[in-house]
Amino acid sequence: MDAERLSICPSILAADFLHLERELARVKNADMIHFDVMDGHFVPNISFGPMIAEQVKATSQVPLDVHLMVSKPEDFIPEFAKLAPLYITVHYETCMHLQRTLSMIRDFGVKPGLSLNPHTPIQVIEHVVPDIELLLIMTVNPGYGGQAFIPQMMEKIRLASRRLEGTSVVIQVDGGISLENTPRVVEAGARAVVAGSAIFGSDDAEAYIETMRAAGLKASTQLI
Ligand code: DX5
Ligand code: ZN
Numbered sequence: 001m002d003a004e005r006l007s008i009c010p011s012i013l014a015a016d017f018l019h020l021e022r023e024l025a026r027v028k029n030a031d032m033i034h035f036d037v038m039d040g041h042f043v044p045n046i047s048f049g050p051m052i053a054e055q056v057k058a059t060s061q062v063p064l065d066v067h068l069m070v071s072k073p074e075d076f077i078p079e080f081a082k083l084a085p086l087y088i089t090v091h092y093e094t095c096m097h098l099q100r101t102l103s104m105i106r107d108f109g110v111k112p113g114l115s116l117n118p119h120t121p122i123q124v125i126e127h128v129v130p131d132i133e134l135l136l137i138m139t140v141n142p143g144y145g146g147q148a149f150i151p152q153m154m155e156k157i158r159l160a161s162r163r164l165e166g167t168s169v170v171i172q173v174d175g176g177i178s179l180e181n182t183p184r185v186v187e188a189g190a191r192a193v194v195a196g197s198a199i200f201g202s203d204d205a206e207a208y209i210e211t212m213r214a215a216g217l218k219a220s221t222q223l224i
Helices: 016-025 052-058 077-081 098-105 122-132 153-164 183-189 203-221
Strands: 007-010 035-038 064-069 085-093 111-116 134-138 172-174 191-194
Touching: 007 035, 007 052, 007 134, 007 172, 007 203, 016 052, 016 085, 035 122, 035 183, 035 191, 052 064, 052 077, 064 077, 077 098, 085 134, 098 111, 098 122, 122 153, 134 153, 153 172, 183 191, 183 203, 191 203
Parallel strands: 007 191, 035 064, 064 085, 085 111, 111 134, 134 172, 172 191
Antiparallel strands: none
């Protein structure tokens, strides 16, 4: 395995929305801005949609990473695709015709991501591996920021990493991630980490991101 750069993806769900421009400036060294879309149906919470994403896009140079926690992702993909995010990620649990939805994202010129709830087994990706560029392993139940990492997800990341060896699919983890557990998720196989409260709750978000990235690089170097 090569030592790889760890992608740091701050989730703006944890940002101060009255000062979003200032918050985005605090994370300008991030690899992607993670944009959590919640519909109050698939998850018990409502966040924001394409209108806010458009403003984020206009304010930050950092590419967008759209995480759709909505019951009907197909209804939202065209609007988000217009903003040319790096990834649009949909949940396995919301897609009756998953391969079709992933192809729809690719047809818009965006990299398709697939997300799994904590209880969804890794085996469900088997027949869509060629259709995805990113696998998002939820390490909390989606819906809220600030929840605790579910420890048994560590084994799930390892299983995903084994299954995806030799492919270019990036494993991303989301929920309860901080500097403290970053080395362990990287050792297990994650190459992109989402962090909301840890990054935006720190005094110096930019420095926190750099430290996370360095910790990730160190952990992956030790694996070689
Ligand atoms: C949870 C969201 C996460 C969340 C992460 O439903 O998908 O992206 O914002 O927040 P933290 O890092 O605070 O757990
Ligand atoms: Zn998310």
